Amino acid sequence: MGRKGVPAAQEQLRELQDRLRQREAEIAMLSELTEVIGSEYNLQKVFDLVAVRARELLHAETATIPVLSPDQKTYCYRAADGKNADELRFAELPIETGICGWVFRHRKAWWKGVLDQLEASERNKWEKEAGTVLLVPLVGKRQFLGGIACINKVDGASFDTQDYDLLNLFAGQVSIAIENAMFFEELTEARHKAEAYKEKLIESNQKLTRSNEELQHYAVHDPLTALPNRTLILDRLQQGILTARRDQKPMALIMIDLDHFKEVNDTLGHSVGDDLLISVGKCFQSALREPDTLGRLGGDEFAVVLPQANREAALTVARKLQLTLQQPVEIDHNSFSIGASMGIAVYPEHGSDPSALLRSADVAMYMAKRNRDEYVIYDPDTDINNPNRLELLRDLRAAIQEHEIGLAFQPKLDLRNQVITGVEALARWTHPARGVIPPGDFIPVLEHTGLIKQFTLQILEKAVQYCKTCQQRGYRISVAVNLSMHNLRDENLPGQITAILQRHALDRKYLMLEITESAIMNDPERSLDILTRLDDMGVQLSVDDFGTGYSSLSYLKRLPVQQLKIDRSFVSDMMNDKDDAMIVHSTIDLAHNLGLHTVAEGVETEQVLDELKTMQCDIAQGYLISRPLSPDDFLSYLDSGEWKVNRIEEDADSCSNY
Missing domain, CATH: 3.30.450.40 (GAF domain)
Structure with a gap:
């Protein structure tokens, strides 16, 4: 290199x-x-x-x-x-x-x-x-x-x-x-997701547990009032019966139905009705012992299970429950007074199992409501489904088929001119074995079984025929017949009445139909429809037992009626009770202001009659004028001249048709 x-x-x-x-x-x-x-x-x-x-x-x-x-x-x-x-x-x-x-x-x-x-x-x-x-x-x-x-x-x-x-x-x-x-x-993300999933799983399990607890709670509790529902009441009733049977002691059940609650709902709205139910439930609860169970069965019905309670103890509780309703309930700065009908049944006297005891208490509650009592203990004699009542129903059905139910007639006196202008037809049944059976005993049976429609048509037929007979004798009078709430649900009723009037050639203005205030308010809109059709026909209409129901003035103004009939419970004792006298006087003024006539029933003394004249009541009815009379006796009564009666030949303008 x-x-x-x-x-x-x-x-x-x-x-x-x-x-x-x-x-x-x-x-x-x-x-x-x-x-x-x-x-x-x-x-x-x-x-x-x-x-x-x-x-x-x-x-x-x-x-x-x-x-x-x-x-x-x-x-x-x-x-x-x-x-x-x-x-x-x-x-x-x-x-x-x-x-x-x-x-x-x-x-x-x-x-x-x-x-x-x-x-x-x-x-x-x-x-x-x-x-x-x-x-x-x-x-x-x-x-x-x-x-x-x-x-x-x-x-x-x-x-x-x-x-x-x-x-x-x-x-x-x-x-x-x-x-x-x-x-x-x-x-790391998977771990976070797993932890989040675990947290969500725990949360979901907690929610599921809470939901199950809520479901279990609502399965046996009323969602509105939070009270036990029918399921839990039946369970408590069953437990109470088993305990009572083991200890050989009685127990009791109280069924409660609020009076006129439907009218509150219809006139004031469901929200007010709901608040009222909640408040009433709290009132009832405050009157009970710790072992007692208050529940809501539905609608406006409550029940109280009373372990180891005899008849006297149950009556004491019922009185306490009624006392809680004496104070008005405050809702949205408004005061409401509400009543209740209560039925009491006691184990083992009135039933040995929950269904029997419930049924007995329900029957007693119905009797309390019908008789306007605060509470009633079950009585087999008033139970339409006990053997005696079933026998009565059988006989009653036969009596209707054979047209054996007759009529009695009680006159009405026009207080302006002291003239008999009308008569009320009252059903009378004379049983071949039991004798005379009061309407209060057999009318509820008719209503309960659905025979009331057929019965009403028979009564209308006989009443219209008799009225025509009176007119043929020269007496210008009208006839009044009572209708039930079941009749107000019958779409065929107006046509059937037309046919009856035509058969007997009776002018429609001489037929007065009396309907109780509570029957009208049971289904206001449907009642209004039927009443309007009857009014269009020219039939006269009257609100019976006025003051005992729960109708608002705004609804009363809509009713196509010509007359208010003041209940005898106010009239008979008005001379001794200032409150009754004030109610009668106020009702007369109210009716006149609405352009309606008034009838006072239950007039039994001259003092009451004179006071009614002073109050300018239009018509009086009662034992002072006449007790109810048989068809022949009533014609004799008219012939006797005890009271003046308008004659057919007299000027129609001087006659009243109510």
Whole structure:
């Protein structure tokens, strides 16, 4: 070797030594980077570290970490370092875009050596960027992750084979770290989801437990008043009977029905009715002992189970319950007075099982309501379904079929001119074995069994026929017949009455139909429809027993009636009771202000008659004028001249038809 060759060899040696040192430095840097990155499990921090170290490792102006989306339709720069890093970081592009897209589509690295593998058109497209961009894939054990891209070397040179090998080696090492961080992130997210799911599961279980508890509660409690419902009352009743049977002691049941509650609902609204039920329930509860159970059976019906209570104890509780209703109930700054009808049944006297005891108490409650008593103890003689009552029903059905129920007639006196102008037809039944049976004993049976419609038509037929007979004798009188609430639900009634009037050629103005206030208010709208049709026919209408029901003045104004009939309970004792006298006087004034006539029934003394005249009552009816008379006796009564009676030949203008 010549002298000139020695320096050249020495220069080559130095270059090799420099390369070796650089390679050693790069290997040391890779080892350090791998250790640092491998100890980090925060995925974003791993991406950031890889971008920084890749740029430093290749002396690039910019380094980015593009990552494929899960659907592999886009990629996002999850990290960037160096020039324009802020603009690039988290930018999202479609996979068809740029060199990143090319690498992801072809699953191989991009560097200038790739140009030789491209077709001419594609080579021309990428040739300018071939040496300025180096991008190698990040490939994990489970999936293609993305890539590491370095852009523009700081010294302006192109990326060469050595850069490619170095970045590819780096990518291979960090891929594992990235995949581990991804797995750790998925694991952490899964753990968080599991914890959240566990919390939701616990919460759901708690809600389910609460819901089950609520369902169990509402299964046996009334949702409005929170009182025990029918199911729980029956259970408590059964338990009470078992205990009473074991201890050989009595127990009792009280059934309660609020008076005129339907009218409250219809006139004041269901929300007021609901509030009233809640308040009444609280009032009742305040009067009971701890062992007693108060429940709501539905609607306006309540029940009280009284363990180890005899007849006297049950009566005491009933009185206490009634006392709680003496104070008006306050709802929305308004006061309401409400009454109740109560039926009492005692084990074992009135029933040995829950259904029998409930039925007995219900029958007693019905009797209390019908007789306007505060409370009634079950009496088998008033039960239409006991053997005696069933026998009565059989005989009653036969009596209707054979037209054996007759009529008695009680006259009405016009107080303005002391003239008999009308008569009320009253049903009378003389049983072949039992003798005379009062209407109060057999009318409820008719209403309960549905025979009332057939019965009413028979009474109307006989009454209209008799009225015509009286007129043929020369007496101008009208006849009044009572209707029940069942008749007011009969759409055929107006047509049937028309047919009866036509059969006997009686002018419609001579027929007066009396309907109790409570019967009308049982179903106000339906009653109004039937009454309007009857009024359109020309039939006279009267509200019977006025003052004992619960009708509002606004509804009373709508009724097509001509007369109010004041109940005997107010009239008979008005001379001794100032309150009764005030009620009678106020009712007369109210009726006149509404353009209606008034009838006072129960007139038995001259003093009452004179007072009614002073109050300007229109008509009087009662034993002072005449007791109810048989058809023959009534004609004799008219013939006797005891009271003046308008004659057919007299001027119609001087006659009253009420």
